[in-house]
Amino acid sequence: TYMSLTAYGAKAEDAVTAAIHEIQRLDAMFSVGNTDSDVTTANMQGSATVSDETAYLVEQSLEISRKTDGAFDITIYPVMELWGFTTKNYRVPESSEIADVLKHVSYTNVEVNGQQVTLSDGASIDLGGIAKGYTSSRVIQIMKDCGIEQAIINLGGNVQVLGTKTDGSDWRVAIQNPDSESSYLGVLSTADKAVITSGGYERYFEQDGHVYHHIIDPQTGYPSESDLTSVTIVCSDGTTADALSTALFAMGLDGAKELYRSGDIDFDMILFDGSRVYVSEGIASGFSTGMDKEIITRQP
Ligand code: ADP
């Protein structure tokens, strides 16, 4: 992942150095690719005492699972492995193989008790859909602790901004067009927010003319057949924004609208279905686009 960290002020250099250390520390703790991480230990042992932060992140994941009817589910890990997304040895599994691993997929198999994480029924977890958002929140906090009041960071498409630009105006965050690397869907003016995007175009492989992307529908074990091609969540909490970007992609346009209107979680969103951009009313005035646009209101 390509990352960029920009901070302003007298302590900017120190802040960026501290932020890099923080990213490395969290990656070591959460990564399924690290044999010593909290997550690997829990997956191997079925039950493990983990750091407060890992426990918090698993707990937050479960909360988003409950609020999205399981569209977000960290027990998706064995399915990610089966498709080769964890090793990049991609392949299309047999449907019987998918059925076999799906037996272990359910967030209800995960329990958090203080710092104890317990996985039952052979479940194993992957925080890939939420960890970068937590990391961006932590980086912003570290920068604040260093006395920084203005910063913008981008962790592989996960943007979070602190304060405003140095001239007092809002940050301007461009949202990539999933159909073209050189153009964007629009530009969001914002301050003090995480702006986190998920799309099928970020990580995928092709076989026999089919595109298989890395956001999996936990119901089917196949890449989610979403009617959306890009989902951006705008939220003051990076952790929530990241998990929701993955979840809403899997849920599709109607599910996303419904969750927004339920008021169950405080967030805004920018959705794209390949031809039209849908923007929730909380950020509609700050989003400029040349595309066909529909505003999603709180009241239908
Ligand atoms: P990216 O990591 O490219 O920014 P996302 O935030 O959308 O994209 O996260 C995708 C990752 O989330 C996958 O690589 C996988 O680790 C995990 N994942 C895939 N499907 C789900 C799902 N339905 N629920 C929770 N996590 C998922």
Ligand code: MG
């Ligand atoms: Mg995500």
